[in-house]
Amino acid sequence: METSFRVGTWPEGVASLPPDPALMKQFRRQGSFNPKMPLALMRGMVHLATRFMAPRLYEGDFDCRYLHIPVQNQLLGLRIVRPAGCGVLPAVLYLHGGGGLLTDSSSYLRVLKNIAFAANAAVIAVDYRRAPEHPFPAGLDDALAALAWAHNNASAFQFNPRRISIAGDSAGGSLAAGLALRNRDGLQLPVYRQILLNARLSNVRHFPSIDQFAEGYGLSRAAMDYFSSRYFRRPADAHSVYASPLDAPDLRGLPPALVITSEYDPLRDEGEAYAAALHRAGVPVSAVRFAGMAHTIVVFGATKTAAEKGLELIADAVQ
Numbered sequence: 001m002e003t004s005f006r007v008g009t010w011p012e013g014v015a016s017l018p019p020d021p022a023l024m025k026q027f028r029r030q031g032s033f034n035p036k037m038p039l040a041l042m043r044g045m046v047h048l049a050t051r052f053m054a055p056r057l058y059e060g061d062f063d064c065r066y067l068h069i070p071v072q073n074q075l076l077g078l079r080i081v082r083p084a085g086c087g088v089l090p091a092v093l094y095l096h097g098g099g100g101l102l103t104d105s106s107s108y109l110r111v112l113k114n115i116a117f118a119a120n121a122a123v124i125a126v127d128y129r130r131a132p133e134h135p136f137p138a139g140l141d142d143a144l145a146a147l148a149w150a151h152n153n154a155s156a157f158q159f160n161p162r163r164i165s166i167a168g169d170s171a172g173g174s175l176a177a178g179l180a181l182r183n184r185d186g187l188q189l190p191v192y193r194q195i196l197l198n199a200r201l202s203n204v205r206h207f208p209s210i211d212q213f214a215e216g217y218g219l220s221r222a223a224m225d226y227f228s229s230r231y232f233r234r235p236a237d238a239h240s241v242y243a244s245p246l247d248a249p250d251l252r253g254l255p256p257a258l259v260i261t262s263e264y265d266p267l268r269d270e271g272e273a274y275a276a277a278l279h280r281a282g283v284p285v286s287a288v289r290f291a292g293m294a295h296t297i298v299v300f301g302a303t304k305t306a307a308e309k310g311l312e313l314i315a316d317a318v319q
Contacts, residue, residue, distance in 0.1 A: 005279040007261070007272050007287045010309055017292030019217070019264050020303055026053075027216055027294070033223040039101070039132075046102040053300045054110040055307050058117035060084065071145040077127035078146060079105040080157065081112040083120060090121040090163035090192070090318050091154070093147055095179070097170030097198075097296060099227030100131045100139060111298050115167075118311035119318040122159055124150055128175070132230040136237050143179045144187065151189050165193040165318050166255075169296045170219070170267070171227065173199025177274070178242040180254050191255040193317045196274070197310070198265050198296040202246040203228055203238035207269035217264045219295040224266065246274045251281035258286050258317040260310060262293040262301055288313060 009015055034042075061084035068075040082089060092115060096108045105112070105125035116123045128142035147166065154161040168176035173196040180194045214221035232238050241248035259275040261268045268289065275287035290310070294301035297310040 005276045007289050010288055010290050014291045020292050023294055027218050033220045035226045043102050047107045050103050050107040050299055055304050056110050058113040069149050071142055076142050079125040081116045082122035088158045088160050091159035092121050092123045093166045094123050094125045095168035095172035095175040097172045100171045100231040114311055119315035121318050135233040136231055136243055140178050143175050163192050167195035169197035169298050173197050177245040181245055182242050184253050194255045195258045195317055197260045198267055199271055200267055201270045201274040202244045204244050204247055209269040210266045213264050213266045217294045218301050219266055251278055254283050256284040260297055261289045263291050265295040
């Protein structure tokens, strides 16, 4: 008999908290999303905000390198961040957020170091091709190529081939979930865990939290609509199960999952619905909702204490 699925909470046993006042002040300063802003300017502003507003929760030194691998007659950039002086480590293939249009691995440098430090892992950040220049599924193609590269080069780069996980936040979380599905349906490379942080998991369904937190909580419905209109070449592409994993008819055989949501995130409901769907499919899954927090837990939608707890959960999953 199927057992019911329960989403955990942080703080443990606390179902709801008022939105954190410091976060709300930050969102008021941020103002409303402006879809008329030139894309180059939007990319620059979000890059700087992500790079310098993400909390710095790491200590010590890191070995960092940037390299390119060939993918579809182009070069794909990979940024590898690992604690200095370590041998073989678990690896996390990380797919950054930004609506599929904004930011890159350099924007996420603090996030990458936070994860590498907390999990004592090598983090491989993928500079996947971005829309609108390269609409779906270009970014997913790049993610799959990066996963294959990580396995093929595990020995040379001292990745533990039995501990290669995939992770991402927001649009990157959507890519991570889509990657898990596409890998299951194709290459079938071993994936230790999928870690989905405030992820977009359906571009088709409309959940109550999208309306409930449509404005004033960091990620707005207007921004989501803007991203979707540029991420897909055709509206029908949004119906692909690799773009909307929640709508896949069969989720069996996917890697064990950690799903993190935030109480005041428009994407909260679809994240928790995906966790429940994985559970129904027999996939081991842990889901935690962060009370009082917003979008995203690893960048600027959480207090320092909440971000530290999120990293602790990520580290537990990776190890």
